[in-house]
Amino acid sequence: MKLYNWQFAPNCRRVRMFILEKGLDLPGISEVIGDGMKLQPSFIDMWPSAMVPVLELDDGTRFSEALAIVKYFEELHPEPNLLGATPLERAFVTMWERPGYDEGIVGTAEVVRNAMEVFHDRALPGFPNEAVVQIPALINRGKQRVMRYLRKIEGQLGKNRFMAGDRFTFADITNLCAVDFALFAGMSIPQECPSVTRWHKEVSARPSAAASV
Amino acid sequence: MKLYNWQFAPNCRRVRMFILEKGLDLPGISEVIGDGMKLQPSFIDMWPSAMVPVLELDDGTRFSEALAIVKYFEELHPEPNLLGATPLERAFVTMWERPGYDEGIVGTAEVVRNAMEVFHDRALPGFPNEAVVQIPALINRGKQRVMRYLRKIEGQLGKNRFMAGDRFTFADITNLCAVDFALFAGMSIPQECPSVTRWHKEVSARPSAAASV
Numbered sequence: 404m405k406l407y408n409w410q411f412a413p414n415c416r417r418v419r420m421f422i423l424e425k426g427l428d429l430p431g432i433s434e435v436i437g438d439g440m441k442l443q444p445s446f447i448d449m450w451p452s453a454m455v456p457v458l459e460l461d462d463g464t465r466f467s468e469a470l471a472i473v474k475y476f477e478e479l480h481p482e483p484n485l486l487g488a489t490p491l492e493r494a495f496v497t498m499w500e501r502p503g504y505d506e507g508i509v510g511t512a513e514v515v516r517n518a519m520e521v522f523h524d525r526a527l528p529g530f531p532n533e534a535v536v537q538i539p540a541l542i543n544r545g546k547q548r549v550m551r552y553l554r555k556i557e558g559q560l561g562k563n564r565f566m567a568g569d570r571f572t573f574a575d576i577t578n579l580c581a582v583d584f585a586l587f588a589g590m591s592i593p594q595e596c597p598s599v600t601r602w603h604k605e606v607s608a609r610p611s612a613a614a615s616v
Numbered sequence: 617m618k619l620y621n622w623q624f625a626p627n628c629r630r631v632r633m634f635i636l637e638k639g640l641d642l643p644g645i646s647e648v649i650g651d652g653m654k655l656q657p658s659f660i661d662m663w664p665s666a667m668v669p670v671l672e673l674d675d676g677t678r679f680s681e682a683l684a685i686v687k688y689f690e691e692l693h694p695e696p697n698l699l700g701a702t703p704l705e706r707a708f709v710t711m712w713e714r715p716g717y718d719e720g721i722v723g724t725a726e727v728v729r730n731a732m733e734v735f736h737d738r739a740l741p742g743f744p745n746e747a748v749v750q751i752p753a754l755i756n757r758g759k760q761r762v763m764r765y766l767r768k769i770e771g772q773l774g775k776n777r778f779m780a781g782d783r784f785t786f787a788d789i790t791n792l793c794a795v796d797f798a799l800f801a802g803m804s805i806p807q808e809c810p811s812v813t814r815w816h817k818e819v820s821a822r823p824s825a826a827a828s829v
Contacts, residue, residue: 452768464704471710478703490691491677497684527761535760538753547748548740555665 404429406472407446407457409437413508413580415456416614417469420576423611425480440521453530470500473573485573492567499559499566499574506552507581511588513545549585553596560598564605571606579606617642619685620659620670622650626721626793627682628669629827633789634686636824638693653734666743683713686786698786705780712772712779712787719765720794726758727801762798766809773811777818784819792819 406422406429408415422429436446436455447453450467457467458475466472477486487493516522517537524531526538556578559566566574582592582603592599606612619635619642621628635642649659649668660666663678670680671688679685690699700706729735730750737744739751769791772779779787795805795816805812819825 451771458707466707466711468711468714470714471707474710475703475707478706490688493691494679494684494688497687498679498681501681501683526757527764529764532760532764535757535764536753538751538757540749540751540753544739544748544751547745551740551742551745551748558664 404432404461405434405459406432407436407450407455407459408433409442409455410435410615411437411440412455413511413584414469414504416580416583417573417577418456418458418472419614420580420611421473421476421485421573423614424485424571424576424609425476425483427476427480440519447530451530454528469504469577485571485576487567487572492572495567496572496574499556500572500577502552502555503566503574503577503581506548506555507578508584510545510548510552511581511584511590513541513548514588514590517541517545546590549590550593552581553585553592553599557596557599560602565602571609575602575606576611579603579612583607617645617674618647618672619645620649620663620668620672621646622655622668623648623828624650624653625668626724626797627717629793629796630682630786630790631669631671631685632827633793633824634689634698634786636827637698637784637789637822638689638696640689640693653732660743664743667741682790698784698789700780700785705785708780709785709787712769713785713790715765715768716779716787716790716794719761719768720791721797723758723761723765724794724797724801724803726754726761727803730754730758759803762803763806765794766798766805766812770809770812773815778815784822788815788819789824792816792825796820 406418408419436443442453450457450465452467454467456469456472457465458472459465474486477484487496512528516526517539523537524533527535556566563569565571566578582599592603619631621632649656655666663670663680665680667680669682669685670678671685672678687699690697700709725741729739730752736750737746740748769779776782778784779791795812805816
């Protein structure tokens with residue numbers, strides 16, 4: 404089994420944290436495909452959509468998307484449960500996992516990909532394409548979007564210890580990766596979000612948070 | 617049980633089609649919260665993030681996110697299976713469902729929400745907010761994004777009858793909603809994507825494709 408990983412991608416970190424939380428020992432699984440902030444041409448040749456992470460099974464079958472990969476691991480290794488133990492808990496894990504990606508990670512990616520010269524041909528994730536131009540106005544709007552996202556999860560974390568209720572789940576993993584990506588991009592958790600700060604400190608202390616490729 | 621629905625939202629259509637494909641008879645489940653292209657203020661009061669669809673259970677529990685809602689229905693009513701019957705099929709359904717949302721629906725939403733005056737305070741989905749300004753440059757870039765998305769699914773549909781393989785799944789539902797949303801926004805399937813056209817014709821003929829609120 405191989406996991407194609409780009410060290411800077413929050414979507415790869417979601418999967419690496421998930422594997423560590425599962426307690427899985429998968430030595431040598433990680434194949435780093437980043438060349439600094441760029442992707443290695445050999446990876447793009449192998450996987451033309453150029454999106455990571457990609458899981459490769461021992462028979463050569465490959466599939467991408469963090470959500471597909473963590474579900475696959477959860478089915479092979481059900482314990483500890485990270486995607487929800489009942490239909491209703493699974494609904495809440497999914498519901499609170501989504502804004503971490505759709506608003507936190509995507510909003511921060513708008514800031515980063517429209518600001519940095521190295522992304523001049525990758526303003527959107529995926530295959531390099533000069534036609535997909537950087538839009539400077541998205542830098543500020545991406546920041547607004549992340550602030551709105553932080554206020555949204557503040558509402559949830561003001562009432563719950565973790566994102567989907569009273570225990571740690573994949574919803575916490577995706578949202579931690581989102582918040583840390585925003586911090587990496589120079590944003591900070593505003594004072595009006597004390598519950599996000601409290602939760603961020605708690606989940607950052609888990610050994611899995613130090614996941615690296 | 618109630619499903620809060622906005623008639624124009626492709627994310628609501630994903631859930632409505634899923635329910636019809638399941639053969640579920642849920643009369644009166646749909647509560648329409650759109651007032652034309654706007655959202656009813658009473659809905660925003662009830663659900664401040666102002667994102668649809670929202671499912672309300674008989675005990676008053678509510679949760680949002682199309683993905684969470686369809687998973688919940690799949691667990692309550694396993695047949696016919698729409699999210700994958702084995703771990704590997706579930707991985708492929710998830711993998712191919714994602715670009716329908718992340719690239720097709722989101723890309724088209726960039727076109728629509730940055731072009732239409734009615735979205736002047738909703739350039740991003742969710743609560744109306746004048747600070748989240750429309751960015752005209754996103755209209756063209758959104759179209760580029762959708763064309764790139766169509767070329768991506770062409771690659772898959774050139775080798776498979778349906779999005780995730782040889783049978784109809786939720787991956788087809790989300791991608792049909794994405795392609796129809798792009799058509800609604802004035803885009804068209806380019807000639808270089810004959811497999812998308814072939815697949816679009818086949819899935820559009822299913823009774824569930826006529827799902828309305």
